[in-house]
Amino acid sequence: MTELQLAEMKRFSAAGKEFAFLIPSSSVIGLDDLTGALLDGFKDGPRSPSAVLESLMPRFSHDDLVEGLSELHQIGAVTAPERAVTIPPYRDTDVAPLSTLVLNVTNKCNLSCKYCYEYGEDKLSSPAATRFMDEATACESVEFLLKRGANLPRLTLTFFGGETLLNFKVVKTTVEYARRRAREAGKPIDFSLTTNATLLTEEIIQFLTENHVGVTISIDGPKELQDRFRTFSNGAGSYDQILPRIRSLLKNHRSRPVGARVTLTSQVMDVIRIFDHLTDDIGFYEVGFAPVTTSANTLYSIGNSGFDSMLDQFTKLGQRYLEKAIKGEYLGFSNMTDQLQEIHTGVTKTYACGAGLGLLGVSPAGDIALCHRFVDSPDHKLGNIRTGIDEDRRIEFNKRTHLSTKAECHTCWVRGMCSGGCYHEAQVRYGDIGHANLHYCDWIRGWIDVCLHTYAEIAENNPSFFDRFDERRGELK
């Protein structure tokens, strides 16, 4: 007789109820006593459904059991053994529509942050002849985005660096050009920009406000933490320089929420203090944290105990997020929002991110890269904005980064959301964009587990909280 078995799943309880996260589909389902007992009946491996039903007959009626099993089967929680889902195979995508283009308008920077992946010891880029993007290249990039994203309802143009505002002149003309072209093409374009805030002026702030440019500020927290790594070339800290400029930005730029983006290192790991400073003292709407990208042997590299501490503090901040969410309020902890969004949607990614698919980076000279982090890296060039994308090369990159090539991920329960992690991080750490980022697996699993519980708690107590997720868009890191 045909047997059934459990699909890959993670069962958990939250808000006093039982849930299951179905790994192949990233569905979150709530279980009752009966469906929970049915799943228990299959926990030791494939069994005939009738044997499981019989074993539960004293507790539940036959009809209810049949109905429950049918539901479990239909939602994909139990399955015939030969249909147990495996890893989706790689398939060529003809032309991936481009939704986001990141213009590295300059590769120069006026800060000398000690952990910088662009200039530090982990850099991939070779010295480039062109240091600043010119207007012609920027405008051609806009045309490239409009053409390659023609089938998408909205497009995003992001300005990045180096320090982006060192080339504000080109940012300004490009935004004006893109707005005009977007109108003509009937295609809305959103703008965003990342900056270290040292060069913000009243004029720039006014421009960003009037043009609804989303701004992300790279900042590491209170003065002594910010000044530890984010220094000028003479070693002086940048906090005093940026604080008044950020305050002015936050006061005047009301058209889009302004976010902060923090780089965590083994020395700067005081997540909660940083968060409170940036939100309460300075007034950022959202704060996102990311561990520094580095090879394992730098002094600021985060080791296992660092990741444990990070998870512990993220969990505490997540608890505050949950308490607010239940009351219908929002805590601007964007790591949690991002993850809840993925759980809410039920994403099953076979690529860790959109780099080389829906997102590309452009160097000051117009060379196309997998993403903004690979700009000016000769090994990761995908073509030029004038001559187009080398599709064979893109396909080669896509193949190498597809989940199916990352054997270590194939039994992991968070593979549909992590999918091996950042390609740039993998390149720096392992010298291979297609390598899974094994150094933070435990951290990622721990964090997604926290978020899964938080998700279920909010879903039970205040499901309307998730309505806002439809509006939200991600920003660059």
Place this chain on the structure above:
Amino acid sequence: MRHIRAVNRKAQRIEQLMTANGDVYAMYQGPQGGAQGPRFPMGCSLVFSPGWEVDSSGGTAGLCQPVERDLYDCYITCFWPAQVPDHLNNYPDWTKKCGAAAKDWRNIDLVFP
């Protein structure tokens, strides 16, 4: 669904794809009148289950499941217009001697009601 709650949006989408009244008995009876959307996914309606088909060379050797696997599709997992014993009430052990369909299918015998 009465026993499971679809909590996130993905689960809700899967639920929408399912028919509301898909109990296992209905599964064996096949679609009943009218358009009902995708029905019971245990068998052939949602999941491609090669068997009666041929492979790219016109034979059956290259199918990803043995053709004998179809016996099961007739027997338990979906509606198929073939005469096999019913496994629910009268012949629950019909395929007991058939561990691996491709190898042991000859062990499946006739039944005499």
